[in-house]
Amino acid sequence: MSETELWVVRHGATEWSTAGRHTSITDLPLLPDGEETAVALGARLAEVDFRLVLTSPRRRARHTAELAGFPDAEVTDDLAEWAYGDYEGLTTAQIREAVPGWTIWTGVSPGGETGAEVAARLDRVVARAREAGGRTLVFAHGHSLRVLAARWLGLPPEGGRLLRLDTATLSVLGFERETAVVLRWNT
Numbered sequence: 001m002s003e004t005e006l007w008v009v010r011h012g013a014t015e016w017s018t019a020g021r022h023t024s025i026t027d028l029p030l031l032p033d034g035e036e037t038a039v040a041l042g043a044r045l046a047e048v049d050f051r052l053v054l055t056s057p058r059r060r061a062r063h064t065a066e067l068a069g070f071p072d073a074e075v076t077d078d079l080a081e082w083a084y085g086d087y088e089g090l091t092t093a094q095i096r097e098a099v100p101g102w103t104i105w106t107g108v109s110p111g112g113e114t115g116a117e118v119a120a121r122l123d124r125v126v127a128r129a130r131e132a133g134g135r136t137l138v139f140a141h142g143h144s145l146r147v148l149a150a151r152w153l154g155l156p157p158e159g160g161r162l163l164r165l166d167t168a169t170l171s172v173l174g175f176e177r178e179t180a181v182v183l184r185w186n187t
Contacts, residue, residue, distance in 0.1 A: 003133065003134060004129065004130055004132075004133050004134065004135075004174065004175060005134075005135045005136070005172055005173065005174040005183065006126070006129045006135075006136050006138065006148075006152060006172070006173040006174070007045075007048070007050070007135055007136065007137040007138070007170065007171070007172050007173075008138055008140070008145050008148065008149065008170070008171040008172070008173065009041060009045075009064065009065075009068065009137065009138065009139045009140075009168075009169070009170055009171075010140065010141065010142055010145055010165050010166065010167055010168065010169050011030070011034070011038075011056075011058075011060040011061045011063075011064040011139060011140070011141060011167060011168070012030045012031070012033075012034025012035060012036075012037050012038040012060065012063075012064050012067075012167055012168040013030065013031045013033055013034035013037070013167045013168065014028040014029065014030060014031060014034060014060050014167075015028060015031060016028055016089065017142070017167050018031065018167075019091070020091045020092070020093075021089050021090060021091055022084040022087050022088060022089065022090055022091070022092075022104075023081065023084075023088070023089070023141075024080070024081040024082060024083045024084045024088055024112075024141075025080075025081075025083065025088060026088060026089060027058055027059045027060070028059070028060055029059060029060065029063070030060055030063050030064065030067075034060075034064075034167065034168060035063070035067055037167070037168035038063070038064040038067035038068050038168060039067045039068070040168075041064070041067075041068040041168060041170060042067065042068040042069040044170060045068055045069060045070075045137065045170075046069060048135060048137075049134070049135065050134070050135045050136065050137045051132045051133065051134040051135060051136060052074070052128065052129065052132040052136040052137070053065070053070050053072070053073040053074065053136070053137045053138075054073060054074050054075075054076050054078075054079060054125065054128075054136070054137070054138045054139070055070075055073040055074070055075055055076070055079060055138070055139040055140070056075075056076070056079035056080050056081065056139060056140040056141060056144070057075050057076070057077055057079075057080060058080065058081065058141070060141075061079070061139045061140050061141065062075065062139070064139050064168070065139040068139075070137065070139070073137075073139060076125070077121070078121040078122065078124050078125050079121075079122075079125060079138055079139070079140040079141075079144060079148075080121070080140075080141075080144065081140070081141035081142070081143060081144050082104060082109075082112070082113055082118050082141075082143040082144055082147070083109070083112040083113040084104075084109050084112045085109045085110050085111030085112025085113075086109065086110040086111045086112070087109050087110070087112065088112075095107075103161070104143055105157075105158040105160070105161040106158065115147070115156070115157035115158055116157065118143075118144060118147050118157055119147055119150075119151055119156070119157040121144075122144065122147050122148040122151050123151055125138065125148060126148065126151050126152050142165050142167075143160065145165055145171075146160030146161070146163045146165055147160045148160075149163050149171070149173060149182065149185075150162075150163070152173045152180050153173075153180050153181070153182070154180060163182075163185060163186075164186060165185075165186055166186055169186045169187060170184070170187050171184055171185045171186060171187065172184040172185075
């Protein structure tokens with residue numbers, strides 16, 4: 001297992017990610033600076049050999065993958081962002097006007113997914129990466145990737161709340177002997 005790694009890339013900046021608006025199914029394009037940072041990620045990834053490259057179906061993740069040099073990344077719905085339901089497009093501050101103290105990690109998103117539902121999807125990604133061995137590269141979204149990391153580490157989905165993840169960043173999950181660990185985060 002020590003050679004198995006999961007490389008995680010959050011998509012470049014969009015209008016809504018910059019504004020702190022919860023974005024799942026709304027298929028926004030990257031901003032120009034989001035495109036620039038995606039290209040810059042390509043330079044960091046160019047010399048790395050990946051056995052498996054996956055991307056969320058959302059345009060912002062697929063375009064990040066393309067600009068980073070992975071136009072043939074396999075699209076999988078399992079990497080889609082947490083479905084926010086009625087909270088799509090709102091900021092946490094706006095949601096808290098009606099539901100004080102709400103967080104995605106502890107609250108309910110009416111019409112959206114639960115943490116357990118998101119974790120079930122991402123458990124399949126973890127299983128694929130571990131089965132593939134070597135390095136797997138994924139392009140996806142802030143909350144879904146934080147849940148992915150929590151599941152890699154054997155934590156419940158709400159463990160993702162401990163892992164801040166900015167746009168257009170690279171993180172690496174792996175092993176220290178037989179223990180799943182974070183090798184690099186939010187770089």
